[in-house]
Structure formats: C-alpha cells, structure tokens
Amino acid sequence: MFAVTILGNNSALPMHDRHPTSQVVAYYEHLFLVDCGEGTQLQMTRYKIRRNRIKHIFISHLHGDHYFGLPGLLTSYGLNGRTEDLWIFSPPLLKEIIELHIKAADIILPYTIHFVAINKEMILYEDKKIEVSCFAVSHRIPCWGFLFKEKVKSLKLNPDKLKEYAIPSSFYPHLKEGHDYITKTGELIKNELLTQVPEPALSYAYCADTAYNERIAEIISNTDLIYHETTYLDIQREKAVMRGHSTTKQAATIAQKANAGKLIIGHFSSRYELLDEFLTEAQSVFENTALALEGTTYIISK
C-alpha cells in the first residue's frame, strides 16, 4: 500500500475546522510524516494514525503552520516511552529550536533524534524499495518539496514456468535482472517465458508551499499523485505571487505539465469557507483533481 492521508489542509490561520499542514505518507510498513502544523498530534488521534510507526519526519520549511505541532509530538513520544530513533529532515534552524524547547522543559527524551539539515536537492531516505528526495520550491524562505519514488521493481518470477523448465533456484536472481537461461544441453530459454512484467513503480510528490514554478513540473514529471498547494482562487493570482503561493489554475498547470496521474490540492486560505470553487477551477485545467480533505486517504496508483 502506497497512500497519503491528509491531517491538515488549511493555510496559516486554522479555521473552518481545517488545520495547518500535515500529511502522512504510508508505504507498506513505513509511515512518513510530512510537515507537522499545530494540532497534528490531535489529528493523528482523530484519524487513528499509528504514530509509533513514524521514523522519518520531513519538514518543508520553517513557517509555523508547517512545524508548530512538532515540539508537542516529540514531547508526547517521550511521555509515551518511545525508544526508537527518529530522523527529522528540515531546514537547519529546526534543530536549534527543538533543542531549546527541550532545554526549557528540562527533560531528556528517551529516544534519539537525528536532525538532517536540508541545504540542497538530495536523496534524504533510501531503502530497497523506495527513495525520498527533496527539491527546491519557490517560497519566501528556503522551502522544499518531497518526492517519494518507488524504485523500479525487478521482474516477477513465474513459479509454474520455473518448475516446468526446471530452473535451478541459484539462477533466480539473474532471471529477476532479465537474463535468459541456458540449459545444460545448451538450449536457450528466453527470460520472458519465465518471468512476468513487474508492477510499475509509483511516485508521490509533495510540492509544499510554493509560487508557480515550471521547474517543479520537470522535476516531478510523470508522478502518479501530486499534492500541490492552492492557497488562492485564480482571481487572487497577484496576491499569490506576492506571498509565494499558488492559485488553483497554477497548481493544475503544474500537474498538467508534469503529466501527473492525479492532483490533490490544499493549503486553502482561511478567507474561503467553501472549497467548491477550488475544485472547479483546478479541474478546468487538469481534470483528475481532488480536494485534499482532512482524514481522507488518497491511494497512489497508476
């Protein structure tokens, strides 16, 4: 399962029962937390997020609506007796901030936090199946998007055929890499007879807070699911530029240029109570758009 659950979809001023930004990306056994606005731990309880499975937290930038929930979450982990290490990827100053909070409370957390400062575009996390990298976006302060990308999967073995052709198991790894098999009698058995095409590699891009920037579309091209902020309706285009944010149509244009599979939009300005127009405007440019609704899980698929 590869999916993202929205915990907060509002911009800086929490209102209309919408909360500041936070999302949880689930990839099989992993839970990755992306941004952590005030109230995130309460939202986690509300939506039954298994917070102890989170080992990696990604903070896009140091505007409060993207991390003011972090000190509370980290403290609560401590009170709950967490012992497992935690990695936090963020602009550099966050380490100092969190350490100052801990100093003020005169507590010692029972687990280790590894702060990884983001200074350039790079791979932040990688295992056999997935990698998470960051990319620069256009905001008023240094700000990063995050790209979750499944690695290209190896070919799947076809058990029936393996048996039929009596392939030795020592050769299985070679088959997965695409090699043909040559029997002892010199007969060549084509790889495609023995294997099946793997599931396609999936990807999710979190475009953080950003003004319209076509470079983003290049970096995240062909992503299956994109989250892009739409703080404003398109009529507020000027304000969006001024404040380093995007409008509905701008977000949808990025999705279109990136040839995205699907777009979800969020970070709605508090001035809007109803969100219908956000959806209509974005869909007029990129049809497969949905509102990023709190408590809703969006499956990442082809």
Next chain:
Amino acid sequence: MFAVTILGNNSALPMHDRHPTSQVVAYYEHLFLVDCGEGTQLQMTRYKIRRNRIKHIFISHLHGDHYFGLPGLLTSYGLNGRTEDLWIFSPPLLKEIIELHIKAADIILPYTIHFVAINKEMILYEDKKIEVSCFAVSHRIPCWGFLFKEKVKSLKLNPDKLKEYAIPSSFYPHLKEGHDYITKTGELIKNELLTQVPEPALSYAYCADTAYNERIAEIISNTDLIYHETTYLDIQREKAVMRGHSTTKQAATIAQKANAGKLIIGHFSSRYELLDEFLTEAQSVFENTALALEGTTYIISK
C-alpha cells in the same frame, strides 16, 4: 463580570478530546490568557473567545503542554494584522524561544511583544480595579501560580441621601474614602448615612502544575475561586509526588485550608477517560468542587 473559561483541562498528552492547559480570565473589558497549550487558538475559535481583547498572557512554566500553542497564537495575531502591544509574563527562556521561531520564519510581527521575565513573587499587572501577582509553586522546573485579585472597592454613594443632605459634589471623593461630612452649621453627618457598603472584592487563584504545598493555601487564603490541578486520583499519591503533581484530595485540602469559596480541578492525566471519580474524591474533602470542563465558564463570586 469576573470569570474564567477553560480551554484545556488535560495534562501533557492530549487525549479523550481534552486539550492541554489554557484558560481565559475575563475581568470586565480585560481578557487575560493563562497558559497556552498546543491547540489553544483552535479552542479559542471553538468557544468564541474574542482573542483580540487579550493584552496580557501569563505562562506558568515551560513544559510544552502549557505553552506550545503560543507560537501559533502569536503568528496568527500577526497574520490578522494586530497592532496592539502584547505583554507576556513567563519564565525567562520563553523570550529566546519565541524570538528563534520568529527568526526562523523570517517574519516581522506588526505588533510589539513585551516579555516580562518572572524570577520572583511579584505583582505582574495592576490597574485601578485589579491586580495580578505570581506565587511560586512546587513543580519539577520553576513554575508559578497566578492570583487575580480585585482591589478593595471604595464606598458607594447613595444619590438620594446626597441630595437630601445637600452634600457638595466636591466632597464626594472624601465620602468614598469613609469620611463624615460636617455642614456649614457644624452638624456632623455620619458617612454610613450617605454611602453604601461596596461589593466585596473578588479573587481567583490559578495554582498551575504543583505538588501538594500548604504554603499555597496561605498565599491564596480566602480566594473566591481556586483552580488547582489534580493530575491523579488519590491512589496515585506517590506518583504525584514524584512528578510534581497533585491528587484530588490534595487539591481539595488546599482549597479547604485556604478557606476557598469554590474549587475547580483540572490537568487530568490521559490515563483517565472518565472524570467522575475526580469529582467524588475531591468533594469528599471540599464539597464545593467542580470539574474544570473545556468550554465552560466559571463565574467568580462570593
């Protein structure tokens, strides 16, 4: 109107739809904020607190459940265009913390914050009608309770009698101070004929997070309404001591020794979903006890 509204009544781990500590003390045109746990600004919206009327914020201590909502509130004031000065009374390190958050966000708040460091027992705020002072309590880190005390009111003039005895208005201030009036013919008119007894001065004590400490009862003696924490039921007395908290019966004993008018209890540990026993136990020692419930306003009266 002199009253306190509870915004959060839970201890550190928010749970059971209870929030970390925050209260708003209303005194006529004033709103004083006492502690500001994570989510306070959301609770203010929920309970329709007119947050722009707050000019003075009192933070008891620097455990996160008492101030992690402050950075968000201060930022939101900025986004809402607040220009009015704000005073924050707290242990000293808070200034550095807030300034670091502001530096990280690279913003300039459109209003001035006056940080007042609490280092000793003193009067923090004073006007003609009320004063707010702090008193040390017993917690794991420096922690302060707050006493809101109406000043003794001057005598009320009796308009009918003033007319009857033809008292010149220039003498009114003297009457309010208790002086008798002597007419031009040398006749003495006793003050009590011309004035009425004023309303009694009221008081509210916020006892913060504290272990059982009888000195508190002395400091806040004869207070009309006391808020005292009860993190634990009485069976957890040992844990309470260890963690610098109080049990139900300890809080009630303080109220009793202080000869309080009424007691409200809060800061409930997350281990308890139901609160009935908190009330029963406290009432067994001090009958006029109520649970400090979120969204509820407790009037301070004789």
